[in-house]
Amino acid sequence: MKLRVLVFINAFAVALTLSVANYYFQHSWKAVAVTFSATIVVSFIIFYYLIEKYVYSKIKLIYKQIHNLKLGRDLRDAIGEHVSADPINDVEQEVEEWAAQKKSEIESLRQQEKFRRDFLSNISHEFKTPLFAIQGYIDAVQDDDFEDKDMARKFLEKAAKNVDRLSYLIKDLDEISKLESGEIPINYTRFKINDLIKEVIEASEMKARQHKIKLVFKHKYDDAVLVTADREKISQVFINLVDNSIKYGREDGTTSISLFELHDQVLIEITDDGIGIEEKYLPRLFERFFRTDSSRSRQIGGSGLGLAIVKHIVEAHEQTINVRSTEGLGSTFGFTLQKAKQQIQFPNIPVLKN
Structure with a gap:
């Protein structure tokens, strides 16, 4: 009024x-x-x-x-x-907008605080497990005073494996931190995504054979699909996703990779027919250290940061990643990449000599 x-x-x-x-x-x-x-x-x-x-x-x-x-x-x-x-009406609108914004900010802060608590709890647990194991093995060897050399060798080998696990944790945490802060630049190049997929499949073939899983690339290798991205980092994305599908795949199962050309993007999907993921866990799947089955995940190995790194790399390319899954049937991870622009080739024009 x-x-x-x-x-x-x-x-x-x-x-x-x-x-x-x-x-x-x-x-x-x-x-x-x-x-x-x-x-x-x-x-x-x-x-x-x-x-x-x-x-x-x-x-x-x-x-x-x-x-x-x-x-x-x-x-x-x-x-x-x-x-x-009419400043009275404007004040009312401004205050309502301000209150809604502050409410949203408070809710965001609460979620961040919960995430921080969960993260600190998870990271302390992830570090304590190998540290306690290392300490136990070394104490056992010291108490035995190396009298049983075979036992000492086995314990030292187990301690070394836990040291490797700690190294993976620290390396992955450092990489995520650098990706978030933008310290790791994205070196865009133009390359064939087909060739990269073939390289990843060949590199993962032995591990897949050990788990009795067949790797399949559904797209024809001779159909070149060009993308613009950081080849090394996208290779890391593929390795993490394929490795994840092998870890949680079923025996005599299949992991397939498919390509779909969109208007100006390429959609890549990695599908397995493994144990799948409960729907309630899907929104948190890319969080650091989040595990749907902690006991089995630790037996399988890994830092628990692979999917978080994958998400950061894809988002650093200003692209999206998603997951679809049905418990007991399998999972599909899909992400997009920018399609490379076609280069204009000019015909060779003969030069006339005088």
Whole structure:
């Protein structure tokens, strides 16, 4: 409601009240008309002056301060700025928007705090497990004083494996930190995604054979699909996803890789027919150290950071990654890459010699 309308309503109410009272005592319509006209004019002027001076001007200043706070400006910048003709309505809208924004920020902070607590709990657990194992093996060897050399050798080998696990954890954490901070640049090159998939399949063939899993590339190798991305980092994405499908695949199962050419992107999907993932776990699958089955995951091995690294690499390319899964049937991880622009080839024009 605008100021003049608000003032007029108040002035009309006062004038009407006085006019009714005047008619009650004098019973003269002429006196009522004069009283009503004079009262509404005087009341309008007084109310307008008082509200403008002591209320409206303060509301304008509050509106300017709220507006400048939202824009991140200094409060001193609020003075002298233009304000719309209806600052009361604007203040209401600004306050509602500000309250909704603050509520969203508080909820985000709560989620971040929960994530921080979970992360600290997970990382402490991930580090404690190999550290305690190393300490136990070394203590056992020291207590035995190397009298049983075969036992000492086995314990030292197990301790060495746990040291390797710690090294993987630290390396992966360092890589995620650098990816988040942008310290690791994305070196874009133009390459055939088919060739990279073939290389990853060949590199993973032995491990897949050990788990009795067949690797299949559904796209024809001779159909070149060019993308623009960081070849080394995308190779890491493939290795992590294929390795994940082998770890959680079923015996005599299949891991297949498919390519789909979209308008200006290429969709790559890695599908397995393994144990699958419960639907409730899918939103958290790319979180650091998140495991759907902790006991089995630790037996299989890995740092628990592979999918988090995959997500960071794909998002660093300004692309998306998603997962579809059905428990007991298998999982499909899909991510997009930018399709390489076709290079214009000019025909060879013979040069005429004089």
